[in-house]
Amino acid sequence: MLLGFKTQLVLNNKQRTLAAQHAGIARHAYNWGLAICKQAIEAKQKLPTAIDLHKRLVAEVKKANPWYYQVSKCAPQQALRNLEQALKRWRSGQGSFPRFKRKGVRDSFYLEGNIRVSGNRIKVPIFGWLRCAELLPTATPKNVVISQRAGRWYISFKYEAPLLQVEQTGDVVGVDLGVNRLATCSSGEMFDNPKPYRKAQKRLVRLQRRVSRKQKGSANRKKAVMQLARAHKRVADIRLDNLHKLTSYLAKKYRVVVIEDLQVQNLLKNRSLASSIAECGLYEFRRQLEYKAQLYGCQLVAADRFYPSSQLCSRCGHQQKMPLCQRVFRCERCGLELDRDLNSALNLVRWYLATCSSRGSDACGDPYGGVVGAKPTTSYGSLKQEESVNAE
Numbered sequence: 068m069l070l071g072f073k074t075q076l077v078l079n080n081k082q083r084t085l086a087a088q089h090a091g092i093a094r095h096a097y098n099w100g101l102a103i104c105k106q107a108i109e110a111k112q113k114l115p116t117a118i119d120l121h122k123r124l125v126a127e128v129k130k131a132n133p134w135y136y137q138v139s140k141c142a143p144q145q146a147l148r149n150l151e152q153a154l155k156r157w158r159s160g161q162g163s164f165p166r167f168k169r170k171g172v173r174d175s176f177y178l179e180g181n182i183r184v185s186g187n188r189i190k191v192p193i194f195g196w197l198r199c200a201e202l203l204p205t206a207t208p209k210n211v212v213i214s215q216r217a218g219r220w221y222i223s224f225k226y227e228a229p230l231l232q233v234e235q236t237g238d239v240v241g242v243d244l245g246v247n248r249l250a251t252c253s254s255g256e257m258f259d260n261p262k263p264y265r266k267a268q269k270r271l272v273r274l275q276r277r278v279s280r281k282q283k284g285s286a287n288r289k290k291a292v293m294q295l296a297r298a299h300k301r302v303a304d305i306r307l308d309n310l311h312k313l314t315s316y317l318a319k320k321y322r323v324v325v326i327e328d329l330q331v332q333n334l335l336k337n338r339s340l341a342s343s344i345a346e347c348g349l350y351e352f353r354r355q356l357e358y359k360a361q362l363y364g365c366q367l368v369a370a371d372r373f374y375p376s377s378q379l380c381s382r383c384g385h386q387q388k389m390p391l392c393q394r395v396f397r398c399e400r401c402g403l404e405l406d407r408d409l410n411s412a413l414n415l416v417r418w419y420l421a422t423c424s425s426r427g428s429d430a431c432g433d434p435y436g437g438v439v440g441a442k443p444t445t446s447y448g449s450l451k452q453e454e455s456v457n458a459e
Contacts, residue, residue: 068230068362073223075200076213082194086213086220089142089193090174092135096143098167099128100150117144117151139193141210145177175214182208182224189222197222204228217296233363237321241415243376243408244327244352246343250313251408253416258313263305264346267298274298306348310355318359325415326353327376328369370418381405381413 078086100120107114115123121144129135135143156162180192184203190196191211199222206226213222241253249260264271274295281288317324331350335341360367370376377396378386385400389407396403396410405413 068228068358069225070228070358070362071223071225072204073221074203076220076222077198077200078220082197083220085138085194086176086215087174088134089138089176089178089213090215091170092138093142093146093176094168094170094174095132096124096128097146097150099124100147101165101167104150104154114154117147120147120150139178139180141178141180141192142176171215173214173216175212177210177212179210182211184208191222217300218293228362230361231363233319235320235322235363235365239323239325239416239419240317240321241325241412241419242317242327243411243415244329244347244349245408246340246347248408249309249347250352251406251412252317253409253412255409257408260347261305261309262346263302264342267302271295271298271302306346307351310348310352314352314355314359318356318363318365321365323366323368323419324356324360325368325370325419326356327415328372329353330372368419368423370415371422374414374418376411376414376418377407379410379414379417381410381417384417 076082100117103120103123104114124143124147150165153162153165157164178191178193181190182192183190184206187199187202188196189199189203189211191213204226206224208224208226211222211224213220215221237254239253243251245251245260247260248257250258252258274291278288278291278295281291329349331344334344334349337344356367359365375386378389380386380396380398380401380403382403383398383401385398387399389396394407396405396407398404403410
């Protein structure tokens with residue numbers, strides 16, 4: 068299985084300068100190629116390919132700018148390939164038109180060649196041996212991407228990892244995602260949402276105010292921007308760490324994990340709950356669970372998008388309206404009183420046993436794990452059919 072690995076680099080001043088040069092030239096090549104493509108679009112001409120742009124770059128730009136030869140040729144080449152992919156996505160309707168890159172915003176570059184890994188060090192072309200903040204997996208990557216975020220440099224690469232044989236102690240579990248509690252399992256386990264953004268919001272507002280009060284272009288403004296970027300990065304790291312722990316726990320413990328098929332983009336249209344929903348990281352939760360299910364031999368099942376898990380009674384199956392402000396499910400038929408999220412998680416298990424397990428052990432997917440469902444789809448549909456009532 069192909070996995071990605073990313074870690075922080077510990078660079079000296081010379082290596083930092085060289086990394087900044089690579090990122091700057093990659094950005095220059097991207098912006099130059101985008102300007103050429105915009106001219107072709109305005110003139111209603113055929114868009115040049117990455118190969119065409121690279122030939123013009125060598126003939127025109129490199130001769131006028133000899134500092135291009137101070138870095139690896141892979142950096143501008145890959146930047147033009149990325150531009151070609153961005154334009155293809157725009158023409159197919161999958162994304163917006165690419166924009167010009169700015170210095171210090173998502174700086175990154177690509178390197179390939181003779182790459183070796185030894186302990187916590189990695190040898191890459193031009194740079195030589197680079198020290199990392201943690202031990203690296205034993206692999207021989209073909210290429211790497213070095214990027215900068217909040218003043219720190221990171222390296223990432225892909226490597227082939229064997230599938231791990233983990234003995235799952237649990238059988239089938241339903242997982243209901245929420246805002247106050249990130250996940251509620253049918254086994255009764257509940258995982259709180261750390262809400263790092265809400266806890267750090269006052270500090271972020273204060274740091275943002277400092278940035279706005281500094282004079283543009285000054286050294287003090289650069290320091291204030293860096294402090295704000297690191298504060299935002301800490302919030303993102305806390306959220307990501309919590310999601311990794313939760314998804315690893317579910318994939319390692321249970322044989323089958325049943326989740327909701329949520330359409331996050333539609334959920335974010337609710338202006339009252341958009342901030343709270345975005346803080347949960349629902350899309351990232353599913354993305355992590357998908358590849359970890361394959362890695363640990365777990366089966367991930369996405370329930371039908373129109374299955375009203377929160378409106379059904381987990382005991383008798385009676386369906387009733389459940390506004391978001393009502394946090395306890397009280398069945399009008401059998402009188403069951405149960406936590407709303409726990410009732411929804413139990414209904415996900417009922418749905419799986421009724422639709423998937425009756426067809427056989429591997430009726431809904433392969434025995435080696437993966438994402439399966441009653442109706443395979445690439446989009447994330449909305450699962451809950453509920454009234455739009457503010458709840459907090």
